[in-house]
Amino acid sequence: MSKDPVEIKREETPPKERIGIMGGSFNPIHSRHLDLAVSALKEGRLTRVLFLPTGNPPHKKEGLAPAEDRFEMTRLALIGKPLFTASRIELDRSGTIYTLDTLLLLKKQFPFAELFYIIGEDTLLDLPNWHQPDEVFALCHFLVSRRLSDNAAIPSMRQELEVRGARFTFLSLAPMDISSTDIRQSLSQGLEPNGLMPQVMEYIRIMGLYGVPASPPRAASFYPTLRSALSDKRLLHSLLVAHTARELAQIHGEDPDAAALAGLLHDCAKCLPLLELKRIAQEQHLLLDEETLASQSLLHGPVGAELTKTRYGIDDPNILSAIGCHTVGKVGMLPLDMILYLADKIEPSRTLYPALLEVRALAREDLVAGMNRMLQSTMEYVTTQKTALHPSTQRVADWLARLTPQESKRSEAHE
Numbered sequence: 001m002s003k004d005p006v007e008i009k010r011e012e013t014p015p016k017e018r019i020g021i022m023g024g025s026f027n028p029i030h031s032r033h034l035d036l037a038v039s040a041l042k043e044g045r046l047t048r049v050l051f052l053p054t055g056n057p058p059h060k061k062e063g064l065a066p067a068e069d070r071f072e073m074t075r076l077a078l079i080g081k082p083l084f085t086a087s088r089i090e091l092d093r094s095g096t097i098y099t100l101d102t103l104l105l106l107k108k109q110f111p112f113a114e115l116f117y118i119i120g121e122d123t124l125l126d127l128p129n130w131h132q133p134d135e136v137f138a139l140c141h142f143l144v145s146r147r148l149s150d151n152a153a154i155p156s157m158r159q160e161l162e163v164r165g166a167r168f169t170f171l172s173l174a175p176m177d178i179s180s181t182d183i184r185q186s187l188s189q190g191l192e193p194n195g196l197m198p199q200v201m202e203y204i205r206i207m208g209l210y211g212v213p214a215s216p217p218r219a220a221s222f223y224p225t226l227r228s229a230l231s232d233k234r235l236l237h238s239l240l241v242a243h244t245a246r247e248l249a250q251i252h253g254e255d256p257d258a259a260a261l262a263g264l265l266h267d268c269a270k271c272l273p274l275l276e277l278k279r280i281a282q283e284q285h286l287l288l289d290e291e292t293l294a295s296q297s298l299l300h301g302p303v304g305a306e307l308t309k310t311r312y313g314i315d316d317p318n319i320l321s322a323i324g325c326h327t328v329g330k331v332g333m334l335p336l337d338m339i340l341y342l343a344d345k346i347e348p349s350r351t352l353y354p355a356l357l358e359v360r361a362l363a364r365e366d367l368v369a370g371m372n373r374m375l376q377s378t379m380e381y382v383t384t385q386k387t388a389l390h391p392s393t394q395r396v397a398d399w400l401a402r403l404t405p406q407e408s409k410r411s412e413a414h415e
């Protein structure tokens with residue numbers, strides 16, 4: 001049966017994009033920014049949201065992190081959120097940047113899209129002072145978030161601007177007391193503030209931003225190399241493993257810097273194809289069993305330890321050992337080996353598997369108990385999948401099961 005022409009036409013017209021725009025310094029980005037974007041996405045029926053960190057101002061501004069760092073933190077906070085993207089549109093321009101120019105550039109980039117500028121109530125009051133506000137009103141719709149205190153001037157200003165053609169939708173998101181200023185203040189006092197995503201916290205530590213001591217040592221210099229060696233998803237995972245390993249090291253009296261370094265670099269070879277991993281293993285004369293040599297998901301551990309030494313210049317044997325055995329473990333694992341092995345399996349972005357919550361709790365109480373439960377979970381999984389368990393995993397499980405409580409304590413205290 002032939003289709004109704006009107007129906008055909010409707011199918012051929014692509015749905016109009018509704019793009020939300022979040023401007024700001026993102027100094028640093030925090031959970032309130034994301035909550036606002038989610039609220040705008042739902043209530044504004046947006047198809048996506050662009051985050052536009054501002055560039056470096058012409059004169060140095062006290063407390064403002066460099067633009068590239070603010071952009072990278074924004075990018076890291078949005079990995080795994082396909083409807084949110086960090087845009088360089090304000091970053092790569094110099095001089096005074098007017099919202100009108102940004103909107104005109106976006107209109108050129110997305111000629112068929114409707115633009116929705118996401119602002120706070122305080123910005124609404126400032127709109128008449130913007131550069132050519134009436135032009136701005138013609139180009140975008142405003143999605144407005146409420147602030148903590150009720151400002152009596154808002155309804156009258158809204159009315160006044162609507163007469164001039166401005167279009168406003170107020171978001172229902174409850175006002176909340178999280179601000180970048182408070183976050184920066186907590187950071188400078190040595191605290192880990194609520195509302196900061198762990199990957200952003202780890203980046204702040206690596207680069208030593210906002211008065212936080214740079215840690216782990218040398219990570220700031222190798223970060224660009226690591227970033228280009230990993231996919232975004234793998235980079236996020238690595239930062240989260242570093243964050244978790246650092247926390248476990250603090251709990252169990254181990255070196256937090258060594259744990260964070262091992263976490264950051266543990267998957268540095270993970271994005272290499274198997275052939276390349278084999279070539280490096282052969283070139284470096286790594287003594288490995290056939291099963292490890294045949295598997296990308298096993299071989300990236302020992303090859304990663306090799307690259308950590310040769311490419312990233314880290315020669316601490318404890319860090320190299322932890323990275324080398326993070327895929328299958330080894331008999332006689334030391335606390336740092338266990339910390340990395342567990343952090344890799346329990347970092348916050350891990351999708352739920354049956355033993356996850358239990359392993360998370362045990363890893364904080366007792367590393368050997370956490371390892372035991374994790375290996376038991378691996379063995380259960382292998383049985384249900386009807387695949388073979390790596391012989392090393394079985395040996396580690398047997399070794400752990402034989403450890404007496406005293407021995408397990410000694411193992412924790414660097415036997």
Ligand SMILES: [Fe+2]
Nearest residue numbers: 266267270326
């Ligand atoms: Fe790995």
Ligand SMILES: [Fe+2]
Nearest residue numbers: 237266267344
């Ligand atoms: Fe990993």
